[in-house]
Amino acid sequence: MNGSRRILVVDDDAGMVETLCDILALHGWETERAYDGSTAVELAAGRDVDLLLMDYRMPRLDGLEAWRTIRARRPAARVVLMTAYASDDVVRRAEGEGVWRVLRKPLDVPALVALLESALPAPAE
Amino acid sequence: VSLIGRLSLRWKVPALLAIVLAAAVTTFGLMAYGVVRRAAIAAAVARQASVADQIAQLAQAGLGNLTRQVAEVASEPALVSALRDPANATAMAAAHTTLARLARDSALLVSVELRDREEKQVDAVGRPVPVRKSVVPAVSADSVSRSGFYLAGDRVVYDVRAPVRDGDRHIGWVVVVRPPATTGQGVRVLAQLIGEEAVLLLGNADGSFWTDLRGPVQRPVPSLGGIPYERDGRRRLSAAVPLPRTPWVLAVEMPEDVVLAPTRALLRNLAVLAVVIVVAAALAGERLTRSITAPIVGLTARAESIAGGSPPLPAQPIHRQDEIGRLARAFAVMADSVRQAREHLESQIGERTAELERALAQLQQAQDELLRKERLAMLGQLSSSIGHEMRNPLGVMNNAVYYLEMTLPDAPPKVKEYLALIRGQIRLSERIVSDLLDSTRSRPPESASVAVPDLLDEQLARVTIPRSVRVERDLASDLPRAWVDPDHAGQILVNLVTNAIQAMDGTGGMLRVRAHGRDGRVCIEVEDSGPGVPVENLEKIFEPLFTTKARGIGLGLSVSRSLARANEGDLTVRNLAGAGAVFLLDLPADTRA
Numbered sequence: 217m218n219g220s221r222r223i224l225v226v227d228d229d230a231g232m233v234e235t236l237c238d239i240l241a242l243h244g245w246e247t248e249r250a251y252d253g254s255t256a257v258e259l260a261a262g263r264d265v266d267l268l269l270m271d272y273r274m275p276r277l278d279g280l281e282a283w284r285t286i287r288a289r290r291p292a293a294r295v296v297l298m299t300a301y302a303s304d305d306v307v308r309r310a311e312g313e314g315v316w317r318v319l320r321k322p323l324d325v326p327a328l329v330a331l332l333e334s335a336l337p338a339p340a341e
Numbered sequence: 342v343s344l345i346g347r348l349s350l351r352w353k354v355p356a357l358l359a360i361v362l363a364a365a366v367t368t369f370g371l372m373a374y375g376v377v378r379r380a381a382i383a384a385a386v387a388r389q390a391s392v393a394d395q396i397a398q399l400a401q402a403g404l405g406n407l408t409r410q411v412a413e414v415a416s417e418p419a420l421v422s423a424l425r426d427p428a429n430a431t432a433m434a435a436a437h438t439t440l441a442r443l444a445r446d447s448a449l450l451v452s453v454e455l456r457d458r459e460e461k462q463v464d465a466v467g468r469p470v471p472v473r474k475s476v477v478p479a480v481s482a483d484s485v486s487r488s489g490f491y492l493a494g495d496r497v498v499y500d501v502r503a504p505v506r507d508g509d510r511h512i513g514w515v516v517v518v519r520p521p522a523t524t525g526q527g528v529r530v531l532a533q534l535i536g537e538e539a540v541l542l543l544g545n546a547d548g549s550f551w552t553d554l555r556g557p558v559q560r561p562v563p564s565l566g567g568i569p570y571e572r573d574g575r576r577r578l579s580a581a582v583p584l585p586r587t588p589w590v591l592a593v594e595m596p597e598d599v600v601l602a603p604t605r606a607l608l609r610n611l612a613v614l615a616v617v618i619v620v621a622a623a624l625a626g627e628r629l630t631r632s633i634t635a636p637i638v639g640l641t642a643r644a645e646s647i648a649g650g651s652p653p654l655p656a657q658p659i660h661r662q663d664e665i666g667r668l669a670r671a672f673a674v675m676a677d678s679v680r681q682a683r684e685h686l687e688s689q690i691g692e693r694t695a696e697l698e699r700a701l702a703q704l705q706q707a708q709d710e711l712l713r714k715e716r717l718a719m720l721g722q723l724s725s726s727i728g729h730e731m732r733n734p735l736g737v738m739n740n741a742v743y744y745l746e747m748t749l750p751d752a753p754p755k756v757k758e759y760l761a762l763i764r765g766q767i768r769l770s771e772r773i774v775s776d777l778l779d780s781t782r783s784r785p786p787e788s789a790s791v792a793v794p795d796l797l798d799e800q801l802a803r804v805t806i807p808r809s810v811r812v813e814r815d816l817a818s819d820l821p822r823a824w825v826d827p828d829h830a831g832q833i834l835v836n837l838v839t840n841a842i843q844a845m846d847g848t849g850g851m852l853r854v855r856a857h858g859r860d861g862r863v864c865i866e867v868e869d870s871g872p873g874v875p876v877e878n879l880e881k882i883f884e885p886l887f888t889t890k891a892r893g894i895g896l897g898l899s900v901s902r903s904l905a906r907a908n909e910g911d912l913t914v915r916n917l918a919g920a921g922a923v924f925l926l927d928l929p930a931d932t933r934a
Contacts, residue, residue, distance in 0.1 A: 231734070231741075232733060235737055235743075235744055236740055238740075238744050239744050242744070242748065300729045300732040301729060321733070321736050322732055322735055322736045322767075322771045323736055323740070325743040
């Protein structure tokens with residue numbers, strides 16, 4: 217691992233992915249982007265990614281299913297799942313799948329930044 | 342329908358009775374009249390015959406004297422001498438004296454004549470009539486004989502003649518011409534025996550001449566078998582007898598109407614009696630029929646009133662024991678049972694109608710509820726889809742604003758102000774979406790035991806209460822716990838409180854929240870001091886999309902009622918006497934404790 221923190225941001229809404237990546241870049245994150253679940257699985261396999269910020273609802277492969285595959289390959293990885301629906305059912309299932317946190321949309325950006333900081337603190341300079 | 346069919350029995354029966362009786366009486370009367378008439382005629386004819394017989398005997402006696410006188414004169418020698426020698430004046434004078442003596446003795450004589458064998462008048466006393474050979478019957482020269490009647494001038498006469506003999510030789514005749522002489526006595530006898538109307542007729546046996554002793558008359562026909570004949574324009578009956586030793590017939594004649602007068606009087610009496618009988622029978626028939634039809638008319642009126650659907654007329658007391666009485670009693674029983682059946686039916690119909698109305702109302706309510714739920718579900722689905730879809734762009738915008746604020750710390754104040762403005766509007770939009778999603782969230786209730794005061798605290802904390810609104814809580818100390826879905830109950834309370842605050846619309850007022858328990862229920866009242874709900878909107882405010890607010894989508898109260906009902910409760914509203922409205926939330930209490 218080099219010194220930079222890496223995060224894979226996955227959402228089928230490109231605008232969401234762009235803005236989140238730009239914000240996280242401001243806070244010193246190296247960001248990878250994916251716009252659907254299967255791309256996320258491929259990227260996570262090819263790169264050294266330990267933290268994911270992933271939307272729950274996506275075409276083809278939803279966030280939880282993608283996470284299940286990724287987790288099997290990278291047990292150390294953590295995921296923050298975003299959902300606009302946030303029904304109790306989703307939350308329960310997510311917890312069962314070892315999702316680290318479930319965040320409801322709309323996101324409280326400062327809180328998100330703080331949460332991600334706590335997951336992978338910036339390396340001390 | 343014929344006239345007979347239309348007529349009332351009350352008239353038909355008496356009429357029939359009268360017709361039958363009239364026919365019977367008429368037939369009987371005519372038969373009786375016929376018999377009596379025949380008998381009367383037979384009796385009259387018999388009497389006429391007997392009277393004629395008696396008169397004939399009288400006449401016979403009268404004839405005897407004249408016969409003798411003529412025979413004596415015929416044997417006078419003076420007549421013989423005169424006939425022997427008509428030129429001998431002495432003999433002729435002696436003969437004339439003899440004839441005159443005969444004429445004097447019998448005042449009725451028309452003439453007394455002495456004729457020779459050839460009927461030539463030798464001498465005559467009185468007014469001699471021309472000799473009419475035709476009326477001279479075949480006479481015997483041996484004895485006195487009479488001729489038939491004939492007309493001499495205007496008088497009806499006959500001859501009595503006796504032969505004059507000179508020794509054994511017949512030399513001439515003494516002829517007496519005279520009218521029928523028995524009239525006065527005969528007519529008197531007749532009047533005594535039969536009556537003034539009887540007529541005595543004399544005629545020749547050969548029918549050549551008939552007289553009523555005054556003049557010639559048409560020939561009468563003896564009424565054999567009582568058959569009348571017409572003479573002088575009048576129907577008559579007669580009986581005739583021959584007079585012995587004469588060529589005459591004596592007839593007694595009566596006008597038929599006189600003979601039949603008593604019979605006709607009997608017929609008149611019979612007719613009067615018949616009319617009386619028929620009228621009496623008709624009247625009796627009418628009375629009898631009325632005694633039958635009057636109750637039937639009454640029964641018919643009652644039956645018609647029953648058939649017409651009106652309540653039966655009150656029954657009248659029945660005193661009769663006959664068939665009509667039985668009919669009336671049976672009818673009364675039937676009418677009573679009809680009335681009972683009708684009442685029973687009506688009450689049943691009333692019950693059924695009420696049941697149907699109740700069922701219909703329930704059905705209507707259920708349908709309304711179903712419709713409301715359906716609309717709500719659809720709206721919920723739509724709202725949910727839109728809400729969720731809106732969240733993404735809002736999130737992106739939110740991120741963008743955050744990024745711009747982070748990267749432009751030294752931006753001009755106006756840019757910062759606008760960024761803050763955008764952020765605020767995004768937040769507002771997010772809240773609207775959240776509210777929408779909250780208000781349409783529907784999942785089956787998961788009931789739990791809920792402490793109402795705690796729930797109220799939580800929910801009041803979620804609502805921003807303006808400073809102008811005072812809040813008053815009045816919760817019963819023995820308030821039971823409610824058995825509901827806490828989320829649902831919370832959402833209802835938030836909606837009600839929000840609604841109450843909006844009803845007071847900035848002007849401020851009093852928000853009262855009361856709660857008490859009763860009969861296994863928890864009753865929560867949320868009261869405001871706003872303008873109240875217009876009466877026409879009291880139910881509509883629970884319909885989806887109904888709103889009186891300038892802003893809002895009109896789902897809060899509708900969703901609240903649905904949630905309340907899903908939790909086996911209900912939500913209603915009423916206006917307060919002064920101002921304001923109170924919403925009553927009724928929920929099941931937790932009865933396990």
